[in-house]
Amino acid sequence: MQRIVHILIFSLITLLSCTSDNDDTISQANATFNFSHNWDASAVTNTDFNTIQYTNANGEQLSITKLRYLISSITFQKSDGEIFILDGYNLVDVTNNTNLSFTPITTIPTGSYSKVSFTFGFNNDANYNGNYSDLNSTSWSVPAMLGGGYHFMQLEGKFIDNTTTETGYAYHTIRAVDNSGTTQEFEDTFFEVDLGAVTITNNAVFEIDMNIAEWFKNPNAWDLNVLNNTLMPNFNAQILMFENGQNVFSLNTINQ
Amino acid sequence: MLKCVPYYILLFFICVSCSNKNVDTYVPTSSPLKIPQLFQDNILSPVVPTNNPQTIEGIALGKKLFFDPILSADNTQACADCHAPENAFSDTDRFSDGIDGFFSNRNAMPLFNLAWNYDEKFFWDGRVFSLEHQAFQPVTDPLEMHNTWMQVEQKLQQNSEYPNLFEQAFGTSTIDSSLVTKAIAQFERTLISSNSKFDKHLLGEATLTSEELNGFNVFMDETKGDCFHCHGSDKNPLWTDNMFHNNGLDATITDLGLGEITGDPADNGKFKSPSLRNLTFTAPYMHDGRFATIDEVINHYSEGLQNSPTIDPLMKKVAQGGVQLSAQDKADLKAFLLTLSDYEFINNSDFKNL
Numbered sequence: 192m193q194r195i196v197h198i199l200i201f202s203l204i205t206l207l208s209c210t211s212d213n214d215d216t217i218s219q220a221n222a223t224f225n226f227s228h229n230w231d232a233s234a235v236t237n238t239d240f241n242t243i244q245y246t247n248a249n250g251e252q253l254s255i256t257k258l259r260y261l262i263s264s265i266t267f268q269k270s271d272g273e274i275f276i277l278d279g280y281n282l283v284d285v286t287n288n289t290n291l292s293f294t295p296i297t298t299i300p301t302g303s304y305s306k307v308s309f310t311f312g313f314n315n316d317a318n319y320n321g322n323y324s325d326l327n328s329t330s331w332s333v334p335a336m337l338g339g340g341y342h343f344m345q346l347e348g349k350f351i352d353n354t355t356t357e358t359g360y361a362y363h364t365i366r367a368v369d370n371s372g373t374t375q376e377f378e379d380t381f382f383e384v385d386l387g388a389v390t391i392t393n394n395a396v397f398e399i400d401m402n403i404a405e406w407f408k409n410p411n412a413w414d415l416n417v418l419n420n421t422l423m424p425n426f427n428a429q430i431l432m433f434e435n436g437q438n439v440f441s442l443n444t445i446n447q
Numbered sequence: 448m449l450k451c452v453p454y455y456i457l458l459f460f461i462c463v464s465c466s467n468k469n470v471d472t473y474v475p476t477s478s479p480l481k482i483p484q485l486f487q488d489n490i491l492s493p494v495v496p497t498n499n500p501q502t503i504e505g506i507a508l509g510k511k512l513f514f515d516p517i518l519s520a521d522n523t524q525a526c527a528d529c530h531a532p533e534n535a536f537s538d539t540d541r542f543s544d545g546i547d548g549f550f551s552n553r554n555a556m557p558l559f560n561l562a563w564n565y566d567e568k569f570f571w572d573g574r575v576f577s578l579e580h581q582a583f584q585p586v587t588d589p590l591e592m593h594n595t596w597m598q599v600e601q602k603l604q605q606n607s608e609y610p611n612l613f614e615q616a617f618g619t620s621t622i623d624s625s626l627v628t629k630a631i632a633q634f635e636r637t638l639i640s641s642n643s644k645f646d647k648h649l650l651g652e653a654t655l656t657s658e659e660l661n662g663f664n665v666f667m668d669e670t671k672g673d674c675f676h677c678h679g680s681d682k683n684p685l686w687t688d689n690m691f692h693n694n695g696l697d698a699t700i701t702d703l704g705l706g707e708i709t710g711d712p713a714d715n716g717k718f719k720s721p722s723l724r725n726l727t728f729t730a731p732y733m734h735d736g737r738f739a740t741i742d743e744v745i746n747h748y749s750e751g752l753q754n755s756p757t758i759d760p761l762m763k764k765v766a767q768g769g770v771q772l773s774a775q776d777k778a779d780l781k782a783f784l785l786t787l788s789d790y791e792f793i794n795n796s797d798f799k800n801l
Contacts, residue, residue: 241713241757256713256760322682328490328565332682334667334675347760359760420763423669 219298220447221394224265224309226283226291227443228258231404237288243349243357247407251415253350253360255403258285260344260364261331262384263317264310267299267391275299280313282326303390307397311436312343312381318366337423338368338375346406350415360419362406364436367429378426380433384440395447405439406432473618475502480562483641485649485684493562493636499579499629501636504616509634511612512627514800517602519546519592526585526631529555532798535725535789536638541736545591552702554736557729559640559792560722564689571718571734573691574708578635582628596624603627640724640792641684648786649681655786662783665776672748672770672780676761677720686724686787691717692759695752695769696733704734706757716757727788741784745777 228235230245235255243254263280277295284290312318318340326332326341333340346362369376386397407413411431422428478501480493495501512518516525529543530536536558542550553571561569561578568574569581585591586599603609603622610620617626645663647653655663665672667680679686691705693716700706706715718734732738738747750768752758764770772780792798 241711322489324489324491327682330676330679330683330688332680334669334680336664336667337669349760356766357754357756359758359763359765361760361763420760421669421673 217393218301220301220391221294221298222265222267222277222391223292223294223394223396224262224281224399225396226262226293226399226401228285228401228403231402235285235403237286240286240348243351245404247350247404247415248409248412249407249414251350251352253348253415255346255348256286257345257347258403259283260346260401261312261326261341262293262309263313264308265295266306266308267304268306268308270303270305280317280323282329282331299391301391301393303388305388307386307389308383309386310381310383311440312364312366313341314381315366315379318381333365333423336370338366338377340366343381346403350419352419353416358415358419360415361422362432363423364432365423365429367426367433368424369426370424371426376426378430380429380436382433382436386442389445391447393447395445397445398443400441400443401439402441403439406435409435409438411435473614475504475616475618477501478503478506480636480639483639483646483684485641485646486563489682489684490563491565494565494567495562495636496577496579499632501633502616504612505630505633506637508612508616509630509632510798510800512631513634517606518586518594518599518627520594520598521546524592527800529591530558532795532800533728533793535559535640535728535793536798537729539730541731543591545588546593547589549590551588551590553734554731556721557725558635559638559724560685561638562636563685566689568689568691568719572704572708573719578632579625579628582631582635583624599627600624638792638798640789642791643724643787643789645783645786646684646789649684656782658779658782659786660783661776662779662781665772665780666783671772671776673761673763674723674748677759678723685722687720687722689719691719692761693717693755693757694748695754695758695762695765696737696747698753698755700755700757702735713757716755723784724787725789725792726784728793741781742777745772745780748772749777 240255243252245253245255247253259282261280261282265277267275277297277299279295281290281293323341331342333342343364344362348360349357350360352358364380367378367380389395411434413431413435418425418428422432480495480501482493513526516522518525524546529538531538534557538555541554542552543555544550556571567577569578575581575584583596586594587596600622609622613622613626614620616630644653644655648655666674677688677690677692679688691714697716700716703715705717706712726732726741730739732741732744738744748769749772752762752765752769754765758765762769
């Protein structure tokens with residue numbers, strides 16, 4: 192009998208040693224960013240691709256065949272101005288259903304933050320001062336004749352044009368460059384997405400939404416009959432995309 | 448004291464389970480891939496399965512098997528017959544004929560830089576995952592070597608040399624099909640092409656002509672060739688995205704390509720982007736070898752595009768037939784493309800049956 196008691200105690204200790212420590216309070220937290228996509232509140236995943244089923248603000252019917260975009264510089268800012276920038280960037284690839292969730296390896300202290308944000312695309316330092324083998328390997332770079340660096344987004348698909356012909360579009364965003372003069376003129380098109388204030392008490396999951404329809408809507412109703420391809424070297428088109436991108440992202444909820 | 452015995456037994460088993468097995472095992476000689484500088488600088492590491500590391504003995508065995516007609520049913524055809532080193536391991540015939548004189552409907556793919564195919568989807572239609580699995584198919588394909596793996600294993604086992612070579616490569620003289628394909632895959636991974644004139648230009652060791660430079664600009668210019676979205680760039684020295692696209696060859700799709708494999712109609716007519724390296728040696732072009740010359744390929748993208756439901760959105764100006772390059776731009780683009788040919792690769796004695 193005594194032997195059985197010993198074995199039971201031994202087993203109990205063994206089992207207890209394997210339990211997780213979720214109940215402990217933590218001083219450093221992981222931040223995870225999940226990216227979901229919709230067309231004016233109707234959920235979009237890659238299973239919705241390749242079918243003409245969306246109508247943009249200008250009235251063109253369209254499909255999506257590819258969507259991937261870069262986010263970087265996730266930043267937590269305290270009210271006293273202290274800033275935590277999380278290492279890394281993430282190429283969200285909706286087409287292949289990969290990288291829809293991103294957890295930077297760096298953690299943040301728990302506590303209150305007056306602002307959380309990320310950058311759509313790369314800021315100029317990240318865009319030009321890094322050579323990223325993962326991004327090069329997936330053909331994400333921008334030709335040197337357009338200033339080099341990297342794409343910010345590739346949104347592609349088909350639309351019904353004004354001759355009722357199914358036509359391709361390639362809505363690619365990069366840093367705007369004007370090659371018409373003797374020297375290249377640039378204008379920044381990366382932008383900060385402000386997710387507002389947050390109090391971090393535990394590992395936190397930010398649910399981010401992208402409304403794809405916004406890229407064609409506000410403030411510029413996008414006419415795919417005019418602007419459907421060769422948009423990378425089109426300075427004005429890049430500015431219009433930048434303007435339309437401002438309200439594309441929203442924070443759905445934070446779970447922690 | 449007796450009460451403690453079960454604990455001692457428990458302790459004994461815990462200790463035994465943690466001990467190292469001191470059995471001597473044969474280990475072949477490691478031979479890691481030599482990664483070219485431009486690859487090292489710009490792209491991700493090659494894919495080498497942990498269960499099939501590169502070894503001197505494995506590579507040598509794979510090479511011998513690659514050039515040996517013993518794999519075919521009637522001992523008349525080796526891998527190298529349709530993947531000839533002097534043609535960057537492709538076939539000059541539009542369709543290769545198998546041992547029974549039958550032809551497939553695809554052009555033999557060139558073989559190089561295969562370890563950098565990160566998604567590991569092989570064949571024009573991506574029907575096989577991993578290089579090891581790829582090598583299973585041609586041996587039994589009735590249009591190719593038309594053999595059975597049981598017969599291959601028996602012939603190799605009865606051969607005077609092979610059992611010993613398998614012993615050296617894998618530590619066993621018992622030959623099975625998975626070891627055959629592992630050896631072939633090891634040899635194929637060594638087929639690295641990285642010494643073209645354009646590579647040397649990027650390394651500051653060669654100078655391009657003004658025509659070749661203009662051709663590169665046509666390649667990279669979204670208003671002209673716009674080739675870089677699918678075919679690599681100075682930042683992606685593979686010169687392919689290894690992805691699948693419908694590049695507008697036909698208005699009516701008869702060969703479904705990737706769509707046949709995935710069952711998704713949205714994939715119909717999609718085929719893998721081939722690398723643009725070594726075009727000098729790899730004619731004819733396209734999955735069905737329909738174009739005999741590079742000029743025909745360029746003309747296709749310039750004026751010959753055919754619309755179809757799955758044509759890639761990157762194929763622009765389809766209604767006009769394509770990107771409408773000038774005669775000069777076409778000539779320069781061709782001159783640039785030829786700078787991607789790697790003569791050191793096709794002349795490398797390590798890759799030849801000497």
